[in-house]
Amino acid sequence: KREFTIAVLPGDGIGPEIVKQAVKVMDAVSEKFGIKLNYKYALIGGAAIDEFGVPFPDETKEVILSSDAVLLGAVGGPKWDNLPFEIRPERALLGMRKLLNAFANLRPAKLYDELLDSSTLKPEVVKGVDIMVVRELTSGIYFGIPRGIFVDGDERVGINTLRYYEHEVERIARVAFEVARKRNKRVTSVDKANVLEATVLWREVVEKVHEEYQDVELNHMYVDNAAMQIIRWPKQFDVIVTTNIFGDILSDACAMLTGSLGMLPSASIGGKIGLYEPIHGSAPDIAGQNIANPIATINSAGMMFTYSFNMPEVEEAIDKAVRSVLAKGYRTKDIYSEGCKLVSTEEMGDLIAEEI
Amino acid sequence: KREFTIAVLPGDGIGPEIVKQAVKVMDAVSEKFGIKLNYKYALIGGAAIDEFGVPFPDETKEVILSSDAVLLGAVGGPKWDNLPFEIRPERALLGMRKLLNAFANLRPAKLYDELLDSSTLKPEVVKGVDIMVVRELTSGIYFGIPRGIFVDGDERVGINTLRYYEHEVERIARVAFEVARKRNKRVTSVDKANVLEATVLWREVVEKVHEEYQDVELNHMYVDNAAMQIIRWPKQFDVIVTTNIFGDILSDACAMLTGSLGMLPSASIGGKIGLYEPIHGSAPDIAGQNIANPIATINSAGMMFTYSFNMPEVEEAIDKAVRSVLAKGYRTKDIYSEGCKLVSTEEMGDLIAEEI
Ligand SMILES: CC(C)[C@H](C(=O)O)[C@@H](O)C(=O)O
Numbered sequence: 001k002r003e004f005t006i007a008v009l010p011g012d013g014i015g016p017e018i019v020k021q022a023v024k025v026m027d028a029v030s031e032k033f034g035i036k037l038n039y040k041y042a043l044i045g046g047a048a049i050d051e052f053g054v055p056f057p058d059e060t061k062e063v064i065l066s067s068d069a070v071l072l073g074a075v076g077g078p079k080w081d082n083l084p085f086e087i088r089p090e091r092a093l094l095g096m097r098k099l100l101n102a103f104a105n106l107r108p109a110k111l112y113d114e115l116l117d118s119s120t121l122k123p124e125v126v127k128g129v130d131i132m133v134v135r136e137l138t139s140g141i142y143f144g145i146p147r148g149i150f151v152d153g154d155e156r157v158g159i160n161t162l163r164y165y166e167h168e169v170e171r172i173a174r175v176a177f178e179v180a181r182k183r184n185k186r187v188t189s190v191d192k193a194n195v196l197e198a199t200v201l202w203r204e205v206v207e208k209v210h211e212e213y214q215d216v217e218l219n220h221m222y223v224d225n226a227a228m229q230i231i232r233w234p235k236q237f238d239v240i241v242t243t244n245i246f247g248d249i250l251s252d253a254c255a256m257l258t259g260s261l262g263m264l265p266s267a268s269i270g271g272k273i274g275l276y277e278p279i280h281g282s283a284p285d286i287a288g289q290n291i292a293n294p295i296a297t298i299n300s301a302g303m304m305f306t307y308s309f310n311m312p313e314v315e316e317a318i319d320k321a322v323r324s325v326l327a328k329g330y331r332t333k334d335i336y337s338e339g340c341k342l343v344s345t346e347e348m349g350d351l352i353a354e355e356i
Numbered sequence: 357k358r359e360f361t362i363a364v365l366p367g368d369g370i371g372p373e374i375v376k377q378a379v380k381v382m383d384a385v386s387e388k389f390g391i392k393l394n395y396k397y398a399l400i401g402g403a404a405i406d407e408f409g410v411p412f413p414d415e416t417k418e419v420i421l422s423s424d425a426v427l428l429g430a431v432g433g434p435k436w437d438n439l440p441f442e443i444r445p446e447r448a449l450l451g452m453r454k455l456l457n458a459f460a461n462l463r464p465a466k467l468y469d470e471l472l473d474s475s476t477l478k479p480e481v482v483k484g485v486d487i488m489v490v491r492e493l494t495s496g497i498y499f500g501i502p503r504g505i506f507v508d509g510d511e512r513v514g515i516n517t518l519r520y521y522e523h524e525v526e527r528i529a530r531v532a533f534e535v536a537r538k539r540n541k542r543v544t545s546v547d548k549a550n551v552l553e554a555t556v557l558w559r560e561v562v563e564k565v566h567e568e569y570q571d572v573e574l575n576h577m578y579v580d581n582a583a584m585q586i587i588r589w590p591k592q593f594d595v596i597v598t599t600n601i602f603g604d605i606l607s608d609a610c611a612m613l614t615g616s617l618g619m620l621p622s623a624s625i626g627g628k629i630g631l632y633e634p635i636h637g638s639a640p641d642i643a644g645q646n647i648a649n650p651i652a653t654i655n656s657a658g659m660m661f662t663y664s665f666n667m668p669e670v671e672e673a674i675d676k677a678v679r680s681v682l683a684k685g686y687r688t689k690d691i692y693s694e695g696c697k698l699v700s701t702e703e704m705g706d707l708i709a710e711e712i
């Protein structure tokens with residue numbers, strides 16, 4: 001199959017601007033590799049609230065479910081921050097992950113040598129860092145019930161439930177080991193098995209799945225220690241696999257090591273339809289100014305070709321184009337340093353598309 | 357009152373060696389400030405398992421409950437790692453916190469200028485970092501029920517419960533604001549209120565308590581963002597207040613910023629009897645070699661004088677002694693750098709005691 005339908009959800013804030021650049025790059029890819037790409041646009045997050053009153057309308061669900069993959073910009077902004085919990089833009093994200101059964105969130109934290117100075121860590125500590133966080137995305141404390149705020153006696157109590165079934169751990173462990181096989185064959189499973197029984201089970205199941213992947217090295221780490229080790233010596237990690245909430249926290253820590261959030265993509269896979277989005281947010285403060293960095297979204301499109309369309313050569317081509325533009329000294333504002341050439345969002349998109 | 361009884365629990369690994377140095381320093385303090393200190397020793401953790409079969413024996417509980425404060429070394433080690441969940445050394449820690457109602461865990465992460473180079477972060481990013489993490493310690497997901505591993509249909513499921521009552525949030529928020537008043541009057545409350553209802557309640561209660569502390573500045577941060585901000589620009593923080601598990605993770609990240617875990621103390625307060633311990637573990641690999649850094653434990657004893665005995669002048673004296681020994685170039689192995697004078701655990705204890 002050489003024709004794919006992509007649901008394009010620009011979302012809020014800088015979402016529309018950066019997604020536009022990714023589409024530009026996909027158009028260039030389409031031409032170069034002879035692939036037909038159909039884009040179906042839909043609203044999500046705040047944009048959908050404004051139009052339909054809900055962050056994840058049925059119209060959007062239909063568009064997504066009739067596509068081969070989803071490219072998302074970003075959602076949320078101060079305008080919708082004071083809405084009730086149930087209809088805030090974030091609900092759309094969580095709803096979409098669940099709808100797509102996208103249980104495996106892959107978040108690479110890779111340092112670009114050209115941007116070594118952007119890190120707040122010493123160069124010798126972060127040079128060459130290349131971590132893939134595999135975060136469980138559709139279960140755990142994000143989705144466990146009971147949940148809510150209840151009245152107990154004369155006061156209120158807030159409750160959430162951390163819950164993992166064996167099969168949920170098994171499938172995410174499998175993804176981690178498979179990913180590790182294509183990388184440096186080392187998996188660190190992060191849990192809190194000295195305190196939380198749910199992660200005692202997690203650890204046990206990961207060990208069992210590991211029996212089928214004896215070519216991959218496995219070690220276990222408590223989450224508090226992992227938070228330290230990421231700062232102390234990040235190069236010790238290849239693949240990190242962990243629960244939804246620990247993955248949320250640790251993947252952001254790993255991303256920050258690189259000092260350039262504007263570069264980092266993510267893929268949420270496991271179901272039939274994959275979801276691709278930058279790890280950064282909607283950055284409402286700089287929206288519409290043509291200064292946002294589109295590379296994270298462009299790289300997310302790159303991951304789409306590997307994980308949804310099984311064309312890793314396209315991701316490689318995109319990666320090469322990005323690196324070449326960086327090597328030539330072009331930078332958006334967020335990654336600018338002295339002696340480089342400052343370019344706008346549009347210009348960065350053009351440069352990368354041309355390079356393809 | 358000028359006489360205090362201190363329960364001394366050396367624990368496992370390097371615990372006994374480092375506690376011995378803290379006692380040395382307390383003896384010096386006792387002389388200098390004219391305070392009578394009675395020490396009551398008891399077993400905990402692996403040492404207690406070996407003797408009594410359980411990590412937190414009744415004998416130890418009695419000793420603790422008849423003391424004014426508890427000084428703990430560290431617990432655990434590979435010897436006891438494969439015991440069943442219920443009788444592992446960590447149970448002793450959790451049991452003790454609960455027994456003492458020590459709901460507020462204070463973990464200062466302060467960078468010593470002399471050790472600036474130990475950090476993996478750039479000097480300009482960490483110089484002057486001085487964060488106090490106030491972690492809720494006796495509730496949240498560490499203690500919520502239901503918990504355990506259950507059978508559901510033909511597979512197992514692991515469950516833990518995150519639960520906060522209003523009064524639990526209220527009292528920890530109060531501690532954070534009080535601590536902030538003695539510092540730089542800024543509190544960052546960390547939650548995941550965009551996903552977890554338990555922390556929606558957390559945020560609401562923190563805001564309500566804040567009404568009584570209008571002289572303190574309050575802001576809220578999601579935990580994933582906090583993990584990033586700690587790496588990006590740690591100097592933005594003064595006091596961080598958060599849940600048990602988030603505090604476990606973030607306090608370790610903050611500690612690692614300083615690059616010198618061997619220096620950092622902690623206090624667990626809120627009940628009648630306070631618990632003081634270094635943040636580092638029992639380091640079984642270097643136990644008995646007289647090379648461990650006793651300063652974290654000595655500093656923990658320092659916190660005891662402030663928080664349990666209301667004698668901040670003693671903590672100041674200990675702090676001054678430590679700084680002066682560092683300024684003279686003495687270092688244990690973990691913080692050694694070229695040009696310094698390498699000393700043993702015992703020697704470091706002697707030097708600090710003499711300085712008092
Ligand atoms: C916006 C929020 C619900 C989301 C999450 O916690 O999963 C975000 O932080 C992320 O990591 O994608």
Ligand SMILES: CC(C)[C@H](C(=O)O)[C@@H](O)C(=O)O
Binds near residue numbers: 194195224446604
């Ligand atoms: C040993 C463990 C139970 C403990 C915790 O998670 O509280 C430790 O990590 C700590 O932070 O004191």
